[in-house]
């Protein structure tokens with residue numbers, strides 16, 4: 057049913073049941089979005105940003121809900137066991153909020169975290185301001201807007217801080233062949249939070265997710281994405297942030313699962329003195345494909361950006377990274393560093409790492425570098441010369457290369473979870489558990 | 493007993509070892525000296541099993557096994573230890589994990605029970621104290637950001653933990669201050685035993701004041717060109733290597749008379 061016409065018909069059918077269907081502004085944006093999607097179709101390799109990641113195959117793709125999946129409560133229990141009692145959880149199953157599985161009783165005053173579907177009833181104006189449009193986004197994210205059935209709506213009032221992370225869990229079970237989620241995070245001045253997005257399950261489904269972050273003056277938002285979907289899933293995600301003066305935004309993207317995972321991550325420094333960290337790790341094997349396209353827009357002076365991506369590419373898999381940094385004419389005294397390093401773990405694996413710097417200001421410090429390489433022979437020999445067998449030595453060096461990314465996650469329990477995911481995704485990870 | 497017979501080795505088609513002969517008996521300590529680039533580290537790495545060097549001729553017999561037929565990790569488990577001239581930094585792997593993995597790989601091979609976390613910590617802390625290393629080095633990445641001397645101590649620590657039958661120390665004394673040199677030498681001397689052989693590569697006779705060798709050899713252009721007792725080291729210190737002629741061979745009279 058994946059042809060463009062079928063999606064349009066499908067949207068027309070579903071529209072009246074989508075949350076907020078009665079809100080005229082939303083109906084209008086959805087109508088614009090599906091029109092945009094119909095107009096653009098799935099991105100193909102003819103489009104610059106999709107050169108390595110054509111979605112043309114989706115035109116013929118039959119999507120199906122998985123016949124079997126672990127009970128969502130079971131999947132959730134495994135996740136929750138890795139974290140503190142006091143953490144906050146919003147859980148979504150097959151694209152719908154699951155209140156019974158969610159735990160948000162301990163939120164401090166001034167912090168709201170709930171389902172977007174509910175917020176559209178209780179606070180439609182606040183949602184409207186944060187919702188975004190599909191006017192300039194790639195077609196999959198226009199489809200997302202047209203069809204989004206739920207997501208999280210988070211509001212942090214001025215000066216509030218969430219000490220424990222807020223977890224948004226998206227579980228793909230047996231109920232849907234495609235899911236479309238939209239998360240809105242509105243952080244007022246001086247507020248602070250860590251939001252962790254977990255994507256699990258999903259079978260051979262198509263999932264789109266858009267997460268929007270508005271960080272007001274001096275707000276500090278850390279977003280961590282842990283993508284560990286089934287090896288047949290297609291995952292298309294956009295994370296877009298806007299930072300006001302002095303705001304800090306960190307995006308950590310750890311991508312382990314899915315047959316095809318595409319992440320478009322971008323932030324814009326709309327005020328002076330903003331800071332951002334884009335930190336990412338991907339591991340792909342088999343015939344899987346992962347693509348991160350990032351954009352950091354230094355629109356105002358005195359901004360600092362740090363971007364570090366690492367990739368492990370095995371089997372016949374392909375890893376793509378394209379990192380764009382724009383320094384506007386007005387963005388004097390910008391300080392930007394970007395690196396992307398890939399480890400090829402097999403002869404047929406392929407990695408593309410492309411930095412793209414557009415600098416229009418003259419007083420800036422910008423450095424970038426991209427590498428695609430193999431395991432260091434000197435280190436391998438050193439380990440073997442101590443009796444460690446070649447396989448274990450390779451795994452250890454692979455782990456160590458990747459773990460450097462995870463070490464940048466400030467929150468200890470989230471970091472530990474990241475290490476655990478890395479170990480479970482690597483062959484031989486079980487015997488390196490002591491590294492966690 | 494280690495018997496190296498007519499060993500030839502090359503890297504990228506370039507011959508480096510060219511007919512090297514050496515015998516080291518059980519319990520003996522042999523020092524190897526020689527000019528820069530003469531092939532000392534190459535010999536050490538070939539013995540340890542580095543496969544970027546190609547052995548083009550010759551053999552190495554180690555207590556009846558064909559050493560060159562074993563992969564590096566098996567040589568290490570069987571009791572060969574190389575202290576690297578340039579220990580490798582491995583960011584992201586803690587020294588503790590690395591040391592435990594190494595010790596347990598060797599213990600498994602020897603039919604000994606693997607150490608659990610507690611036993612290992614007790615053992616490693618005791619050995620670290622002996623080589624003057626602070627405990628924090630357990631939790632840092634392997635050799636990362638270690639000073640030259642700290643890296644060398646870490647090598648001696650590994651040697652003490654792995655209890656090798658044959659230890660090859662490649663310039664373990666380079667870059668050490670005088671106190672560290674004594675500590676390292678003590679570490680080596682503690683390990684001296686009738687079952688354990690050692691090859692100590694050094695540029696300085698000073699080390700040999702602390703680690704007294706049974707024999708001293710001079711390596712030049714891929715061959716042992718002179719052998720003698722410890723007095724040979726003193727002589728080298730006084731006269732340098734000027735007596736080796738351009739072909740890398742010691743003047744016949746000199747070597748004939750003194751070895």
Ligand SMILES: Nc1ncnc2c1ncn2[C@@H]1O[C@H](COP(=O)(O)OP(=O)(O)OP(=O)(O)O)[C@@H](O)[C@H]1O
Pocket residue numbers: 503504506508526527528529530531532533534535577
């Ligand atoms: N990978 C390599 N490629 C090319 N040449 C090499 C390589 N490794 C070693 N060599 C050469 O082999 C020769 C012997 O090197 P080796 O490291 O064994 O010397 P050494 O005796 O240990 O010297 P030093 O006293 O400086 O440590 C040198 O000329 C060196 O440049």
Ligand SMILES: [Mg+2]
Pocket residue numbers: 532533534577662663
């Ligand atoms: Mg050397």
